[in-house]
Amino acid sequence: MNVLEISNLSIHHRNQKIIHSLDLAIEKGDWMAVAGESGSGKTVMAASIGRLLPSELTITAGTILLNSLNLLTIKENNLRPLLGKEISYIFQDYKGAFTPFLTIGKQFNEMLKAHTGDSKKVRNERVYEALRLVGLPEERVYASYPFQLSGGQLQRAAIAMAMILEPTLLIADEPTTALDSLTAASVLKLIEKMQRKTNCAVLFITHDLRHAKKYANKIAIMHNGTIVESGLKTALFHRPEHPYTKSLLSAIPKLKSSHQERLMTADS
């Protein structure tokens, strides 16, 4: 069954089409990578799912179903509790995941307070466990302000926050672009671990087809505001059909041997 089903989505900026006739389906446990050139509409598409678009962009057609619930027509009051609980986001700008003036622990606590009836003691235990799970020293990070953590630590904390309520859909919009390659690899492995634990669906926006190749089971290729081709990774890599997909694949650096390929994907 599809966790997420986007059908015939169109988004405009005034008279300009940003997204048009876009279809995408993601099943439970899928890691769907969306790749495509800069400006093709990946971020706008991802933001539209949680109705997080800036006001100048308008959804002009389509449906976005999350477990059969149309996110585009439900009332704002009913949508808000789903964000964080059913749909979580991780962004490239991990600094934006946290308010600068509150400790990380306080921000986790507020999140749990908003979505659960847990007591303070239970909330604290859950926060410690969530931070431990992503490999952070829980007591120190709990008491830290965002600026006291490194980029990699902050992105780990952002992942812990995104996953603490075990959402059905995790949307990761270029989560590693701002990180060095070793930290990026560890962050992607962490998302993989969290997905295995919860069996959530992952919508992974990336520039890097090597990341898509390594982590995703399905890939969608975006071009000029729509998805031109999508399907199982193996099929798409071995038998691309759309000319744009073919040109994108041919742009991946050619690898001389499987040994070199292993080296390349190990640090990416």
Ligand SMILES: Nc1ncnc2c1ncn2[C@@H]1O[C@H](COP(=O)(O)OP(=O)(O)OP(=O)(O)O)[C@@H](O)[C@H]1O
């Ligand atoms: N707030 C906005 N107002 C007007 N146009 C916008 C706005 N946000 C995005 N766009 C336009 O929508 C198109 C898609 O942008 P989007 O950020 O989704 O691309 P992208 O594929 O995510 O690119 P990148 O890989 O560089 O992040 C672009 O032409 C962009 O200029």
